[in-house]
Amino acid sequence: MLLELATNDDASSLAVLHTRVAHDLARLHGRAPWTSQTAEKGVLHAMRHSRVYVAREGQSIVATLRLATKKPWAIDASYFTPCRRPLYLLGMAVAPAHQRRGLGRRCLDEARCLASEWPADAIRLDAYDALAGAGPFYARSGYTEVGRASYRGVPLIYYELMLTVTTDR
Numbered sequence: 001m002l003l004e005l006a007t008n009d010d011a012s013s014l015a016v017l018h019t020r021v022a023h024d025l026a027r028l029h030g031r032a033p034w035t036s037q038t039a040e041k042g043v044l045h046a047m048r049h050s051r052v053y054v055a056r057e058g059q060s061i062v063a064t065l066r067l068a069t070k071k072p073w074a075i076d077a078s079y080f081t082p083c084r085r086p087l088y089l090l091g092m093a094v095a096p097a098h099q100r101r102g103l104g105r106r107c108l109d110e111a112r113c114l115a116s117e118w119p120a121d122a123i124r125l126d127a128y129d130a131l132a133g134a135g136p137f138y139a140r141s142g143y144t145e146v147g148r149a150s151y152r153g154v155p156l157i158y159y160e161l162m163l164t165v166t167t168d169r
Contacts, residue, residue, distance in 0.1 A: 003053040003110045006064070010054060011043040013061045017093055018043075024096040029132035033154050046091065053114070055107060057098070063107050065092040067114060067123075075126050079147030079158045083121035086160075090125070092134075104134075108141045115163055122162050129155035 006014060018038035026035035046052055050068035054061045068088045071077055075088065089111055094104045115123050127135040129148060135157045139145060143159035150156065 002055050002106050003065070003114070004056070006047065006052040006054045006061075008044060008047065010052075010061060011040045011047065014038070014043045014052070014054070014064055015040045017061055017064060017095060018091070021093045021096060025132045029130070032130065032132065033128070050088075050090065051114075052091075053107075053110075055103065061095075062098045063092075063094040063103050065107055065111055066090040067111060067118075069120075072126075074151040074154075074156065075124065075158065076147075076149050076151075077124075079149065080124050080160050081122065081146070081162060083162070083164075085118070085120045086122045086124050087115045087118060087120040088125065089123050092125075104137060105141055108138075112161065112163070121164050122160050124158070124160045126156040126158050129157045133157065135159070 015038045022035045022037065046066055049070065050066040052066045053064065055063035068090055072088055072090060080086065092104070092107065111123060125138065125143070127133040127138060129135065138159045143161045145157055146160050147158045148156065149158065
């Protein structure tokens with residue numbers, strides 16, 4: 001398995017990874033909401049409220065993502081296909097030096113397996129509606145765009161991956 005659950009000992013490294021990715025996005029696309037720094041305290045908070053997974057190369061964390069059952073504040077659930085057990089994919093990041101090598105796609109494949117074991121009916125996420133956003137990546141990875149919205153002036157695109165056929169409509 002590529003992904004493993006992060007531990008509290010990983011919090012500092014995760015904060016560095018997220019900040020490194022944000023700085024790279026700022027370099028490529030300018031400063032915007034995606035360029036904020038991540039603190040270790042924020043990572044520990046995320047670990048208490050979701051499952052944080054990491055991919056390692058040796059001892060270094062090179063990718064991460066979170067899966068949560070609780071809807072994040074920036075997502076409007078009305079855009080998504082109704083289901084009983086959605087999971088929210090949050091905070092996915094791949095170290096800049098490891099991007100464009102298939103690692104992100106492998107992380108999404110594993111997230112799908114983890115969600116199926118959870119069990120969950122769907123994976124939901126949002127991406128920035130901007131050049132720095134990963135929307136095209138999620139679309140190429142099998143996620144379906146279900147809507148566009150703005151949260152606090154930040155344009156977002158909502159995506160979902162249905163894992164089972166639902167009859168909740």
